[in-house]
Amino acid sequence: MNKIYDYLIIGAGPAGMAGAIEASKAALSVLVLDQASSAGGQIYRNLGQTKPQQAFVLGNDYLAGRPLLAEFMAANCDYKPQAQVWHIETHEQGFIVSALINGESTTYVASHLLLAHGAMERPMAIPGWHKPGVMTAGAGQILLKSSGLLPKEVILAGSGPLLLLLAQQYRAGGVTIKALLDTTPKANYWRALPWLVAGLTTPKQLIKGLWLTLAQRIKVPYITGVSDLQITGEHSACGVRYTVAGTVHNIACEVIMLHQGLISETQMGQLLGCSQRWSDVKQCWHTQVGAAGQTSVAKIQVAGDAGAVGGGYVAQLQGRIAGLTRAHNAGKIQTRQSKVRLIWLKLRVKQLNWAQGLVERLYQPAKWLSKPSGCTIVCRCEQVSAAIITSIASAGCAGVNQLKGFTRAGMGPCQGRQCGINMGYLVANAQNRPMSKVQPLSVRPPLSPISLGQLAKGTDW
Amino acid sequence: MGTCKNELLVNLVDQQLDHYDWIIVGGGLVGASIAYGLIQKKPHLRILVLDGEDTDHRASVGNFGLIWVQGKGFDFPAYAKWSLKGADLWPNFANQLSQTSHIDIAYERRGGLEFALNQRHLKALSEEMAAMSHHTQGDFQYTVLDRNAALDMQPGLGESVAGAIYSPQDGQVNPLYLLAALHKANQLLGVKYQPRCVVKRIEVLAQGFDADGFVAKKIVLCAGLDNERLGKQLGMHLPVNPVKGQMLITQRATPGTLKYASPQMRQTGDGTIQIGGSHEHSGLDDRSSLGVMQNIAQEAVAVLPELAQLQLVRSWGALRVMSPDGAPIYQRSQNHKGAFGVCCHSGVTLAAAHAGPLSSWLLDDPNEDYKLLIEAMNNDRFTV
Amino acid sequence: MTDSLFSCLIENPLQCTVVVNNVEHQVPAQLSVAGALLYLGHRQVRQHSVSGEARAPFCHMGVCFECLVTINKGQQQRACLQQVMPNMRIDTVTKELTQ
Numbered sequence: 045m046n047k048i049y050d051y052l053i054i055g056a057g058p059a060g061m062a063g064a065i066e067a068s069k070a071a072l073s074v075l076v077l078d079q080a081s082s083a084g085g086q087i088y089r090n091l092g093q094t095k096p097q098q099a100f101v102l103g104n105d106y107l108a109g110r111p112l113l114a115e116f117m118a119a120n121c122d123y124k125p126q127a128q129v130w131h132i133e134t135h136e137q138g139f140i141v142s143a144l145i146n147g148e149s150t151t152y153v154a155s156h157l158l159l160a161h162g163a164m165e166r167p168m169a170i171p172g173w174h175k176p177g178v179m180t181a182g183a184g185q186i187l188l189k190s191s192g193l194l195p196k197e198v199i200l201a202g203s204g205p206l207l208l209l210l211a212q213q214y215r216a217g218g219v220t221i222k223a224l225l226d227t228t229p230k231a232n233y234w235r236a237l238p239w240l241v242a243g244l245t246t247p248k249q250l251i252k253g254l255w256l257t258l259a260q261r262i263k264v265p266y267i268t269g270v271s272d273l274q275i276t277g278e279h280s281a282c283g284v285r286y287t288v289a290g291t292v293h294n295i296a297c298e299v300i301m302l303h304q305g306l307i308s309e310t311q312m313g314q315l316l317g318c319s320q321r322w323s324d325v326k327q328c329w330h331t332q333v334g335a336a337g338q339t340s341v342a343k344i345q346v347a348g349d350a351g352a353v354g355g356g357y358v359a360q361l362q363g364r365i366a367g368l369t370r371a372h373n374a375g376k377i378q379t380r381q382s383k384v385r386l387i388w389l390k391l392r393v394k395q396l397n398w399a400q401g402l403v404e405r406l407y408q409p410a411k412w413l414s415k416p417s418g419c420t421i422v423c424r425c426e427q428v429s430a431a432i433i434t435s436i437a438s439a440g441c442a443g444v445n446q447l448k449g450f451t452r453a454g455m456g457p458c459q460g461r462q463c464g465i466n467m468g469y470l471v472a473n474a475q476n477r478p479m480s481k482v483q484p485l486s487v488r489p490p491l492s493p494i495s496l497g498q499l500a501k502g503t504d505w
Numbered sequence: 506m507g508t509c510k511n512e513l514l515v516n517l518v519d520q521q522l523d524h525y526d527w528i529i530v531g532g533g534l535v536g537a538s539i540a541y542g543l544i545q546k547k548p549h550l551r552i553l554v555l556d557g558e559d560t561d562h563r564a565s566v567g568n569f570g571l572i573w574v575q576g577k578g579f580d581f582p583a584y585a586k587w588s589l590k591g592a593d594l595w596p597n598f599a600n601q602l603s604q605t606s607h608i609d610i611a612y613e614r615r616g617g618l619e620f621a622l623n624q625r626h627l628k629a630l631s632e633e634m635a636a637m638s639h640h641t642q643g644d645f646q647y648t649v650l651d652r653n654a655a656l657d658m659q660p661g662l663g664e665s666v667a668g669a670i671y672s673p674q675d676g677q678v679n680p681l682y683l684l685a686a687l688h689k690a691n692q693l694l695g696v697k698y699q700p701r702c703v704v705k706r707i708e709v710l711a712q713g714f715d716a717d718g719f720v721a722k723k724i725v726l727c728a729g730l731d732n733e734r735l736g737k738q739l740g741m742h743l744p745v746n747p748v749k750g751q752m753l754i755t756q757r758a759t760p761g762t763l764k765y766a767s768p769q770m771r772q773t774g775d776g777t778i779q780i781g782g783s784h785e786h787s788g789l790d791d792r793s794s795l796g797v798m799q800n801i802a803q804e805a806v807a808v809l810p811e812l813a814q815l816q817l818v819r820s821w822g823a824l825r826v827m828s829p830d831g832a833p834i835y836q837r838s839q840n841h842k843g844a845f846g847v848c849c850h851s852g853v854t855l856a857a858a859h860a861g862p863l864s865s866w867l868l869d870d871p872n873e874d875y876k877l878l879i880e881a882m883n884n885d886r887f888t889v
Numbered sequence: 890m891t892d893s894l895f896s897c898l899i900e901n902p903l904q905c906t907v908v909v910n911n912v913e914h915q916v917p918a919q920l921s922v923a924g925a926l927l928y929l930g931h932r933q934v935r936q937h938s939v940s941g942e943a944r945a946p947f948c949h950m951g952v953c954f955e956c957l958v959t960i961n962k963g964q965q966q967r968a969c970l971q972q973v974m975p976n977m978r979i980d981t982v983t984k985e986l987t988q
Contacts, residue, residue, distance in 0.1 A: 079951060079970065080970075081972055086950060093919070095899045095902075095919075097898045097899050097900065098898065098899065101898065126970075128951075128970075131793070131795060131798075133792070133793075133794055133795055140795060142795060147963075151795070164948070164950065164952045165948065165952075174942070174944065174947075174955075175942075175943075176932045176933045176943050176944060176945035177894070177932065177945065178945075178947065179945075179946060179947050179948070179949065180947060180948050180949075182948065182949070182950060183946065183947060183948050183949035183950070183969075186949040186950060186969075187895070187921075187924055187927070187949060188898075190919070190921055190924070191897070191917070191919060191920040191921055191924035191925075191928075192897050192898050192899040192902070192917065192919060192920075193895045193896070193897055193898075193920070193924050193927065193928060194895065194896055194897075194898050195894055195895055196894055196895065196896055197894075217898055279942070279943055280932050280933065280943060280945075298894050298932075299894050299895075309952075424947075424953065424955065425954060426939060427937060427939040427940045427942075436685075439688070439689070439692055439698075440698055440699075440700055441688075441700060442532075442556055442557070442558060442559040442700035442701055443558075443559025443560070443700075443701070444559065445559045445560055445566075446559055446566070446700075449566040449681040449684065449685070450681065450682075450684070450685035450688075451685075452681075452775070455818070455819065456818070456954070457756070457816070457818050457954040457957075458952060458953055458954045459819075461952050461953070462952065462953050482559075483558075483559045483560045486560060488793055488819055488820050488821045489793050489798070489820050490817055490818075490819075490820065492951070493816045493817065493818070493954075494816070494817050495813065495814060495815060495816050495817065495964050496753070496755060496780075496802045496805060496806055496812050496813050496814075496815050496816075496817055497802075497806060497812075497813025497814060499753075499798060499799060499802040499817060500799065500802040500803040500805075500806045500813065502795075502799055756938075756965075757938050776938075814963075814964055816964060816965060
């Protein structure tokens, strides 16, 4: 019989690390499972092993994660890196979590769960986005953080703070940025204007953001009002074609990095039956999460970008709230001091989330991006085009799940992560329904791949 | 005044009845096959298919894709004959459907193997096959294969495989493409399709039925597990229960990894290997569970060890629509003329039979042979 | 294989020997397998199992499954989630191999 952990945390980014710190401080038995080989999540990826040249390029916000990382490494909790959680099920004794570690399926049992597995980049289905040479801006940053690799020259295209940050980092690393193509619709600036008030409550971030934006606008070939972006090149990317104010332009480059903001990863929450909802502001589905991280399912909490994208600092605070709440509920801490701290943390998150409203509105993806058409690949795994999906959706199928059966879109190994949201948009468009009425793709194990042999050999619990 | 009002009412009802000749409640394989059969036989019919929500339990999108004769109805002669007839009707049905819909449904009939993991299992299977052959007056053909003979047909079998049953009459199809093709063909032939419409209430009218505001002269319940609830509203006893089956599907493997279809595993036209399936009574819970997935994987690797290398891409559970004896129920409402109930968990194997002879029966076609078979599968057998 | 579109900013990194498609190479030891392939100038790492088209690493965070390669002759794995190891055998995937 396995040990039953009091708290099993999935993900060792800021939210997961903070949750583990708080819960283990309160003498709960904690296990952290993380996919990466070292703790930090995407934001502080590889922070423990960073070389000086990388540190210089990546900048101070990245290095600011060091105290948290050190606190986590010193915390009295079990931590398994390179653990790929492929299934979780609910059982009388608790949650049975199956993870692939060193090629073996291992099972852990816990009474409570904290999902802190983070977000992913919004799949930007433009013509040619599946061709070699195209990657996401997040990928570019990960290559820099974990491998110290820089493209020799690059085109950055899309919208959102990460794109600007990457431009800044690439400049510091001496990369030739051939262009930064900004797809942010002009109307967004007006829509976001009233939210400037919210932004002003976090003046430091606001100034940093403005500075970051201005610096790129001055120092790289920065093109605004970009639409109808597509990748050119037959077998691999040779460049981009785009439209500004009705005029078509071409730029040649063999590395193109796309970004369109982050969306929550909902797979795990969905698998566990946590209620999901569509957010029109964030333009994504996400697990419904309360102020203490609670979901619609008892004993399951969510913290950080896994619930709603709010950035690394908010994630850390949410992780602390989740861990503290778990400790309170378990009767491990009852001091007035910790109760006050919890209230303060919640208020701070509330304020930061409000301020985040500015960023969310400013960088809402352009409408044309939610309408892929023709032979643009929507499902990369099964190579299903927008035209096929639209034709079946127009004929009146019940929704994305039926669409999946009819077209194979969403059936590949990525489990619909790269196509689900765009399938949703296409169904909503074709059937003239709001996204809030479209059900997301159902999720089934494995959440990450496992071979039949590994499954057959898996340990009993 | 009163007469006037009545006349108005009658007119109104007539107009409404004018809307559809048939309502099919359920857009799964059973409902879609019946709609396809009806519209093909009588192209002028106005047919409406009412389908459920996107995330409803749908046996049709969770099934295995076998057109399977082996063992079907070894203890129920009418079902055995019906399954065999159904399988024999499949080649023409597949041909016609592909031509109408322009969708390749990956149908093939190369025969099927059921593997036995020990001698006792092989013996039990042989006895079932003998009974089936007897019920069908020898029309059902099969061979009992010992280990060596099984190895000739499927190289690479694991050491624990004791033998297999082979029947040339078994086949397979991509069940998702089959459903897609039926929907597309129906649409092209003029069947109306209304998704996201879970029927709550069916009213009996003077000359027809009103299903949540949709009115037709005749109605067929093909709503799977919901048939029991809807059947009651039309005075029909349609006892069905969910039996969960869990399945696994792997990444694409070399074509020809599996030479024949089998209830344990089959290679799809896309190259993936589909492995199944459990029989669990767990109510409406269709989730995958670790223990069962492990058992399925273990058995698959025991049958064909080379599968161990393949990555699992997806797993799922689906709910079979099971009558108490596992055979279909074809029911004509005794109280309300024009209402029918069809319950069945072999929507793939019987798709051709449902589009063919069953649709004729619904249209009162007097083919005596089929009529006897179909009516032998009504619900009288549960009321004894 | 062509000239690499990527360079490594770490000066004099520790080197590691890997065998890519039966050819030995030295790569910086901190690279992920996907990073190593890009560093060595592999523009594509696999042929798509449906279309046969060339594909390359896309998300680098384990989401997209575009970087599947065979490592040490075993099962296909996401190259972005694995770090290079001394004498690791990495094979890019052709459509035939996928099937």
